[in-house]
Amino acid sequence: MSDVTETAATPPVQTVPSGTLLRYRVISYVVGVMLVALVLVAMPVRYIAGDPFLVALIGPLHGFLYMVYLLLCFDLALKAKWSIKATxxxxxxxxxxxxxxxxxxxxxxxxxxxIRI
Structure with missing residues (x-):
């Protein structure tokens, strides 16, 4: 009697280059920190203290980094074959x-x- 085990057919695992995921993770954190700094620090300083310097500094920087976030996120979405909704x-x-x-x-x-999103 042989020990033959039947395995269920499993779908192939979608592999994404680790560099793509790492770039997405880094920019995600950076954009998140910049947005929190803009909303919770710079905007209150502008409207409570009347000093627009931080908004003028952080606002455009967050905007630029958000565009980079969009590119890197879209790159990850293409490589991981996400749905349009998840993307x-x-x-x-x-x-x-x-x-x-x-x-x-x-x-x-x-x-x-x-897992495909």
Whole structure:
């Protein structure tokens, strides 16, 4: 009697280059920190203290970094073959304070597991 075990057919795991995921994770954190600094520090300083310097500094920097976030997120979405809905939701995560951190955690967990979003 032979020990033949039957294995269920499993779908192939979607592999994404680790550099792509790392770039997404870094920019996600950077954009998240910049947005939190803009909303929770710079905007109150502008409207309470009347000093627009921080908004003038952080605002354009966040805007530029958000564009980089869009490119890197879209790159990851293409390589991981995400759905359009998941791609759009992840792209928008950089516009809501703290949401980019949550999105990054979910995306990283699913991409590492090979789960298509």
């Amino acid at each position: 759009i939701l992840t792209l928008l995560a950089g516009t809501v304070p703290f949401l980019s951190f949550v999105a990054e955690h979910i995306v990283t967990r699913k991409v590492r597991a090979g």
